[in-house]
Amino acid sequence: MERIVFSLMMIGLLTLSGCATSPMGRNQLIMMSDAEMNAMGNQAFLTLVQKTPVVKDPQANAYVDCVASALIREVGGQWQVAVFQDGDANAFALPGGKIGVNSGMLNVAANQDQLAAVISHEVSHVLAKHSNERMSQQSATKLGLGLIQAVASAKGYNSSAMMGALGLGAQYGILLPYSRVQESEADLMGLDLMAKAGFNPTESVNLWINMGKSSGGNQPAEFLSTHPSHDTRIQDLKNRMPQAMELSKKAHAAGKNPQCEDLARR
Numbered sequence: 327m328e329r330i331v332f333s334l335m336m337i338g339l340l341t342l343s344g345c346a347t348s349p350m351g352r353n354q355l356i357m358m359s360d361a362e363m364n365a366m367g368n369q370a371f372l373t374l375v376q377k378t379p380v381v382k383d384p385q386a387n388a389y390v391d392c393v394a395s396a397l398i399r400e401v402g403g404q405w406q407v408a409v410f411q412d413g414d415a416n417a418f419a420l421p422g423g424k425i426g427v428n429s430g431m432l433n434v435a436a437n438q439d440q441l442a443a444v445i446s447h448e449v450s451h452v453l454a455k456h457s458n459e460r461m462s463q464q465s466a467t468k469l470g471l472g473l474i475q476a477v478a479s480a481k482g483y484n485s486s487a488m489m490g491a492l493g494l495g496a497q498y499g500i501l502l503p504y505s506r507v508q509e510s511e512a513d514l515m516g517l518d519l520m521a522k523a524g525f526n527p528t529e530s531v532n533l534w535i536n537m538g539k540s541s542g543g544n545q546p547a548e549f550l551s552t553h554p555s556h557d558t559r560i561q562d563l564k565n566r567m568p569q570a571m572e573l574s575k576k577a578h579a580a581g582k583n584p585q586c587e588d589l590a591r592r
């Protein structure tokens with residue numbers, strides 16, 4: 327009986343599903359609506375804000391806000407930014423327009439351009455609907471079905487499963503890192519985005535060098551070295567750098583020249 331229900335559900339899901347194209351031109355399976363993803367992102371953010379202390383230091387907040395705002399101007403929409411008191415060098419962005427940066431990331435991202443590389447990478451995961459894609463791909467698993475059922479029935483969310491699917495599972499025992507393809511896509515989209523906002527795209531390479539140095543095999547899921555290796559990411563970024571430098575030049579000519587580090591100085 328359970329199997330019949332399962333099959334019917336899968337047929338329903340596949341019928342409803344659509345093939346989409348990512349901003350980088352890749353075919354994607356997208357089965358959740360934007361509204362469903364945004365609701366999950368908002369709920370996840372609320373949970374995090376309730377569980378994790380936020381940094382009160384106005385300079386740190388102004389610095390992160392400044393970098394995020396310059397990127398958001400290029401992307402459009404309403405975004406909320408929080409700096410969390412957490413030593414892990416991690417950051418995330420969620421559907422629904424949420425950005426979180428851990429205080430530990432500010433020790434690894436050595437300047438505004440490296441922080442822009444982190445945030446633009448995270449925002450690119452959202453713009454390319456990577457959580458939706460991953461959830462859609464996993465719809466045949468218990469986790470995927472559970473999520474879709476929870477959303478469909480509006481019974482509320484299973485918090486840990488939802489966090490995992492949104493890439494926030496490390497603290498919740500569900501580790502679902504983005505796929506290698508998604509990571510590469512976020513890297514390259516992020517590179518273009520930071521360049522368009524007037525940041526120095528070459529600093530993205532230094533960010534990954536710093537990430538490699540700082541972690542010692544202790545990186546959060548989002549930045550696991552197994553997900554493209556740092557060397558692969560760096561080479562891919564370098565290959566796209568001439569194009570990014572052009573975008574950056576255009577941004578400077580248009581007067582986009584973020585000066586966020588002035589805000590970080592004590």
Ligand SMILES: [Zn+2]
Pocket residue numbers: 447448451504509512548
């Ligand atoms: Zn990523």
